[in-house]
Amino acid sequence: MGRKLEGLQRMLIIINKLKGLQHYVSREELENYVALRMEERDGTPVDLRTLQRDFNEIESLFGIRICFDKKRNGYYINEEDDLKKEQYERLLLNFDLLNAIDSTSNLHTYVLAEHHRPMDCECLPLLIKAIKFSHPVIFNYIYVREGGKIREKKVLPHYLKEDQQRWYLLAYDKGMLKTFSVDCIRNLSILYEETFKRNMNINVEELFKDSYGIWNQTDIPVEEIELSYDALDGSFLKSVPLHHSQEVLVDNEEEFRIRLHLRITNDFVMALLARSRSLTVVKPMHLRERVRKVYEEALKRNG
Template sequence: MGRKLEGLQRMLVIINRLKGPQQYVPREELENYIAHRMEERDGSPVDLRTLQRDFNEIEELFGIRICFDKQRKGYFINEEDSLKQEQYDRLLLNFDLLNAIDRTSNLHTYVLAEHHRPMDYECLPLLIKAIRFSHPVAFNYIYIREGGKIREKKVLPHYLKEDQQRWYLLAYDNGTLKTFSANCIRNLRIINEETFRRNMDIDVEELFKDSYGIWNQTDIPVEEIELSYDALDGSFLRSVPLHHSQEILTDNEEEFRICLRLRITNDFVMALLARSRSLTVIKPMRLREWVKKVYEEALKRNA
């Protein structure tokens, strides 16, 4: 196993142990746990010096600070630096899977991984660093909807948000909070000689509560939406809701009917079309006409 891969696996083992129900983990207990888990992965023994180096790298890479409580004689994760549980679990799941696949084992014979590496991942480390240390960033931004027109931007980065396997930057552009697709950022550079005071009062959950995906166009009203499907499509929508506001109105052998409350954007309509085999838009009528128009134009093109 390569040193870099082994070190990453060891760091994830440490995080996984310290995020458990036991608040303080004694040094010997943590060392034994790491040694046992790394032995399963054909790793090397770990000493105190290696452990401390791992703690430093964990803080640098993940922003997770591991401390030692002398009174309780145990290690713990500083709650101020811990990630939200959903993000935490996703990070550990993704890295554990990737690490397992990278090992010289036969796991590839029963796990089929997607090998495509999206371009937008390349700028994430720099963006994370800029956000963490409150530095502005400058970049060239490609406006896809304007025929690929490029504009130079200088913004104050605040958050990274993932949606539909793509990453987006939330940043203040001339005093207005905007969303930038990481996939459209080019020539990114951190302006290290400048700093700004990060706005920690942004309610990110509230910001996207009424939107589908990343686009929260406040000039579009929030509307009540009612959709009808057959039982087969309903089985999928029951397990993977279209939106967090989804409520089930009817669920039987003939019909699966739901209501939602959100802004009707192009992204939302595209999501509806992705599972539209049995879709009937009950309301609002303008959404029904929108879907109808898309299909009429598609029929003309493919007649």
């Protein structure tokens, strides 16, 4: 196991332990807990010096300060950083699952994980660091829809967003807020000698609320969509809604009908086709026609 990956795993384990109900964790208990969890991952033994380096790295990368209270004889996460730890713990958990479970770890004997890995995993901690300290970044970006054309980009990084098991960077590129797939970033460098003033007024939830997934194409109008399914498909859509705007109109043994409000992007159409066994597009009619054309072309290819 690489040193960098092993260090990230220890950081995850430390944050997991310190974010629990137990407010103060003794030095001995934390050492034993981390040692046991790392042993499960075939990691090397840990000692206090290793943990102290991890504490410093956690603060440097993620802005979470781990303190020691002499009176209570225990470590704790600084209360000012309490809101940050859930956000970064989720990032670390995803990173851990995507990269740690393979033939080098005995975890694969009882956890069957999807083997999707970002092509350049080191981007995630570097991007967090650049965002936290407001440093521009420079990288080569692969434009998949342009036949793999590569362009050099210098951007001001603002947020990392996860969607459908992929990570995306929200950054200002020549004054415009754009989205970059982390999978398509190569040769990333932080420009430590430069800083910028981060725009803290971006309403991220508002930015994506009318879109399916990460792409918010504002030139496409928000529309009311009505979809009908049978009860079996309905049971899946109740447990995993298509979109946060999903509203159930009919739910009985014959039909499951929903209403949505969003932009009809290509990603949304692909999501409809993924569960189209019993789908009927009630409205709008142009979406119904678009789905029908996809079916017709598929029949021609596979007839």
